[in-house]
Amino acid sequence: MTMTLHKIAVLPGDGIGPEVVDATIAVMDAVQNTGLVHLEYLKGDAGYDAIKKYGTNLPDKTVEMMKGTAACLKGPMTTPEEPGTPRSAAVTMRSLFNLYANVRPARTLPNVTALNPGIDMIVVRENTEGLYSGKEFEVTPGVGVAMKIITRKASERIARFSFDLAMKRRKKLAFVHKANILKITDGIFKQACLDVAKEYPGVEVEDLHIDAAAMQLIRRPESFDVIVTMNLYGDILSDEAAATVGGLGVAAGANIGDNYGMFEPVHGSAPKYTGQNKVNPVATIEAARLMLDYLGETKAASLVEKATTAVLKEGKVMTYDLGGKAKTSDMGEAIAAKIASLK
Ligand code: NAD
Secondary structure (H helix, E strand, C coil): CCCCEEEEEEECCCCCHHHHHHHHHHHHHHHHHCCCCEEEEEECCCCHHHHHHHCCCCCHHHHHHHHCCCEEEECCCCCCCCCCCCCCHHHHHHHHCCCCEEEEEEECCCCCCCCCCCCEEEEEEECCCEHHHCCEEEEECCEEEECCECCHHHHHHHHHHHHHHHHCCCCEEEEEECCCCCCCHHHHHHHHHHHHHCCCCCCEEEEEEHHHHHHHHHHCHHHCCEEEECHHHHHHHHHHHHHHCCCHHHCEEEEECCCCEEEEECCCCCHHHCCCCCCCCHHHHHHHHHHHHHCCCHHHHHHHHHHHHHHHHHCCCCCHHHCCCCCHHHHHHHHHHHHHHHC
16 A cells, blocks of 8 residues: 655744754654655745845745645744734734644643643634734724724634544544623634534533633643634633643644644744754644544554653653753653653
């Protein structure tokens, strides 16, 4: 049987991006060497350094290259904050490729401090509308208005995506909103979740207000399976979920649409650590694992997961944030070697 060749766009980004992406490529090469998967990497420029070269953080050349690939592995990228500078490259990619579902798993890993040993949840954030529509204006000096756009169509789409995910997991779903205050916008989202829930009678459903959800995530993180919510609430809750299992060094996110997927670590470019070969590559390796899963390469994805878990469990090769002294590249090589020994 011939193996599918997956063309992957690899955007190393800037700051610590190239270091964590290199460590991840070492891991993906190790998976390829087992013969389980066939990948071709197409590298592209994007991020802060691209601004000097192309005048934009997402050059057309890179977008065209991405269109010829099945998925993208994206390193972190610095977003300049001065007025008039380009918006975040990740946000542009999400809208260009209609990546409507932002999927962020948070689960307890060995030797990584977590609130509870049994956490295994996924926060699904609607990625295309809500308060991130970017429609803001100053009505009179000192009075600003931001438009929160919520549609039945996008709410139903994200609800269905999340229920499908719950069906593959522990069949529990919490939907999160603030419809008691935002009766129209959050009301549309809430009603869409309740209506879609009727199509999935096997899924246990919990209806939570955002403030209560923020508290329950700390009080009983192990009780959550899939959480679905709107854009801003999801941005905040997914960082909180990452904190319950050890923070930025291990947290990854998938941005999924009907025809494309973009995978990235949750953390940013951590400029102060650039070039030190010091930060934790596990978040980016975890992003690559999510990408393999999305590509249907479940055996390869599971091998990456087993190898990462085994290296963390041994606790010998750990970066500074996990209490060790290993370099970024050491951690990548240790996981790559574990893949070779497990296969
Ligand atoms: P950051 O995530 O880059 O770093 C915050 C701190 O977290 C670091 O100083 C470090 O102590 C720790 N950290 C981050 N990644 C780590 C890793 N892999 N291993 C160990 N420790 C790690 O957040 P920031 O300083 O707020 O942002 C820096 C830049 O990154 C900004 O320009 C921001 O816009 C950008 N950013 C980009 C993305 C993205 O590309 N998706 C996401 C978040 C932030």
